[in-house]
Amino acid sequence: MAQIYERVALIGLGLIASSMCHAMRRAGLAGEIVGYARSAETRDIAREIGLCDRVCDTAAEAVKDANLVVLCVPVGAMEAVAKEIGPALKPGTTVSDVGSVKRTVVDAVGPYIPEGVHFIPAHPLAGTEHSGPRSGFAELFDNRYTIIVPVEGSDPQAVDRLTSLWTGIGALTETMDADHHDLVLAVTSHTPHLIAYTMVGVADDLRRVTDSEVIKYSAAGFRDFTRIAASDPVMWRDVFLNNKEATLEILGRFTEELFALQRAIRQGDGDHLHDYFTRTRSIRRGIIEAGQDTDAPDFGRVKARKK
Amino acid sequence: MAQIYERVALIGLGLIASSMCHAMRRAGLAGEIVGYARSAETRDIAREIGLCDRVCDTAAEAVKDANLVVLCVPVGAMEAVAKEIGPALKPGTTVSDVGSVKRTVVDAVGPYIPEGVHFIPAHPLAGTEHSGPRSGFAELFDNRYTIIVPVEGSDPQAVDRLTSLWTGIGALTETMDADHHDLVLAVTSHTPHLIAYTMVGVADDLRRVTDSEVIKYSAAGFRDFTRIAASDPVMWRDVFLNNKEATLEILGRFTEELFALQRAIRQGDGDHLHDYFTRTRSIRRGIIEAGQDTDAPDFGRVKARKK
Numbered sequence: 001m002a003q004i005y006e007r008v009a010l011i012g013l014g015l016i017a018s019s020m021c022h023a024m025r026r027a028g029l030a031g032e033i034v035g036y037a038r039s040a041e042t043r044d045i046a047r048e049i050g051l052c053d054r055v056c057d058t059a060a061e062a063v064k065d066a067n068l069v070v071l072c073v074p075v076g077a078m079e080a081v082a083k084e085i086g087p088a089l090k091p092g093t094t095v096s097d098v099g100s101v102k103r104t105v106v107d108a109v110g111p112y113i114p115e116g117v118h119f120i121p122a123h124p125l126a127g128t129e130h131s132g133p134r135s136g137f138a139e140l141f142d143n144r145y146t147i148i149v150p151v152e153g154s155d156p157q158a159v160d161r162l163t164s165l166w167t168g169i170g171a172l173t174e175t176m177d178a179d180h181h182d183l184v185l186a187v188t189s190h191t192p193h194l195i196a197y198t199m200v201g202v203a204d205d206l207r208r209v210t211d212s213e214v215i216k217y218s219a220a221g222f223r224d225f226t227r228i229a230a231s232d233p234v235m236w237r238d239v240f241l242n243n244k245e246a247t248l249e250i251l252g253r254f255t256e257e258l259f260a261l262q263r264a265i266r267q268g269d270g271d272h273l274h275d276y277f278t279r280t281r282s283i284r285r286g287i288i289e290a291g292q293d294t295d296a297p298d299f300g301r302v303k304a305r306k307k
Numbered sequence: 308m309a310q311i312y313e314r315v316a317l318i319g320l321g322l323i324a325s326s327m328c329h330a331m332r333r334a335g336l337a338g339e340i341v342g343y344a345r346s347a348e349t350r351d352i353a354r355e356i357g358l359c360d361r362v363c364d365t366a367a368e369a370v371k372d373a374n375l376v377v378l379c380v381p382v383g384a385m386e387a388v389a390k391e392i393g394p395a396l397k398p399g400t401t402v403s404d405v406g407s408v409k410r411t412v413v414d415a416v417g418p419y420i421p422e423g424v425h426f427i428p429a430h431p432l433a434g435t436e437h438s439g440p441r442s443g444f445a446e447l448f449d450n451r452y453t454i455i456v457p458v459e460g461s462d463p464q465a466v467d468r469l470t471s472l473w474t475g476i477g478a479l480t481e482t483m484d485a486d487h488h489d490l491v492l493a494v495t496s497h498t499p500h501l502i503a504y505t506m507v508g509v510a511d512d513l514r515r516v517t518d519s520e521v522i523k524y525s526a527a528g529f530r531d532f533t534r535i536a537a538s539d540p541v542m543w544r545d546v547f548l549n550n551k552e553a554t555l556e557i558l559g560r561f562t563e564e565l566f567a568l569q570r571a572i573r574q575g576d577g578d579h580l581h582d583y584f585t586r587t588r589s590i591r592r593g594i595i596e597a598g599q600d601t602d603a604p605d606f607g608r609v610k611a612r613k614k
Binding site for chain 1: 451543568580
């Protein structure tokens with residue numbers, strides 16, 4: 001594939017940035033990849049494993065002469081980073097990000113973007129429970145959606161170019177406005193994560209059932225919650241603090257439905273339970289048909305067992 | 308491996324029974340496997356795919372001269388089946404089951420077990436979202452726990468023999484009393500399933516976010532809920548109706564914790580969120596170390612993509 005950006009600067013070197021490194025290299029999309037991370041330890045690891053072509057000791061140095069700057073830091077850290085790099089950005093550069101919330105990022109970063117610099121927020125919907133510069137892999141974005149969130153006045157050509165990068169990395173892309181993005185993600189990601197964290201926290205805190213029992217017998221359903229409840233705590237703290245309204249709205253709907261099911265259990269209303277459990281099957285079929293999961297038994301874990 | 312039972316009768320031919328068929332055959336544990344299912348369609352499919360050595364048209368006929376009878380029907384159907392087969396059971400036979408709830412099965416089935424017949428309930432903690440006679444596979448129980456729940460007066464030799472069958476099938480085994488089993492499963496399985504069903508139901512019912520959006524963007528966390536929310540509706544209706552007390556107890560704890568997190572979001576209490584999300588990571592590590600999940604990125608789905 002042809003090079004899309006001569007120089008790409010990644011600010012923050014966690015799971016997403018390190019996966020972008022591997023994926024851009026796989027496809028030859030960037031002339032040079034420059035990286036920066038706040039922690040010296042992370043920068044040292046990045047240098048040791050040769051993650052980027054160059055690791056800088058300040059964000060301002062990293063973005064110098066970059067054609068694309070991608071902010072890959074927790075949502076709560078976006079504003080400080082934007083403030084720091086703003087003066088170093090040259091006209092014609094595109095600034096994007098990979099934050100899981102878009103409205104607050106648009107509001108926090110926008111004011112620091114100089115005239116002539118293109119600001120095009122984005123969000124790749126991909127992840128694992130691992131974090132840090134060693135956790136990345138080139139296939140992370142394959143066949144997963146990246147949502148591009150152009151702001152008012154975003155240059156269409158710059159949007160197309162960023163879109164090409166993401167498709168070149170293996171992703172499918174869609175555009176969406178910031179508020180709708182935040183609501184969709186509250187449903188498909190943020191509320192599910194909060195619920196998983198809650199369930200795992202409850203299991204960890206019971207006196208009559210030991211942690212060892214919870215762990216041994218987790219394959220009966222609980223296990224699937226623990227993966228998402230092992231995601232990065234700082235990233236997720238920031239998600240909830242920054243997508244407060246939409247998350248609380250969906251949580252309100254969730255508890256309403258949960259109480260209705262709880263009452264059905266208490267009253268022995270089998271029909272209510274059966275009808276509800278039947279309805280939810282069709283969504284699963286849709287996900288398999290859309291290629292967003294495999295229907296291999298047990299997530300294809302069979303081969304991974306007994307290691 | 309040596310044969311353990313000369314004749315095994317499986318009552319109900321869904322995911323668990325069909326997986327037991329394949330697994331017993333793989334290891335040569337049963338001389339003859341006889342099957343019965345209530346629906347003529349299921350019996351026909353079982354015959355067509357050669358699932359058992361013999362498929363009978365009544366449960367009583369299927370259990371005749373069996374050394375082991377395993378009830379593989381939804382929990383709510385156990386009593387009727389026990390009543391039907393009771394008179395056909397010969398002394399020395401072992402009757403077991405695979406129900407997800409144990410106290411109500413013990414109480415419902417026990418009275419129909421004749422003198423001299425060993426009643427030893429059990430519960431294999433393994434499953435997928437698929438059901439029916441075609442869904443089974445020999446590896447389902449490999450490295451997963453089967454909990455054996457001996458009742459008062461269970462013959463130790465008969466318990467050992469049943470335990471050998473499960474270990475021969477690939478499972479790890481533990482013994483537990485019925486009430487503790489039901490509490491442990493309320494935490495590790497029943498409440499997580501109810502919560503997953505609820506979340507998927509909420510997502511399916513929003514006007515401002517379409518089903519198509521939920522499906523496309525499911526990889527961000529929601530997807531992991533849809534697998535367990537696609538499980539068999541009859542089975543799960545019966546689980547909740549029959550493990551009411553323990554499920555409601557754990558649900559109460561869950562909503563208590565969820566409300567505390569919800570308040571932290573509303574009040575912007577980042578420390579509370581961060582502390583909670585940090586605590587839940589250790590449980591995940593325990594599960595990986597215990598071999599009950601893989602830490603392959605994205606559940607090892609990478610290779611399954613783009614099919």
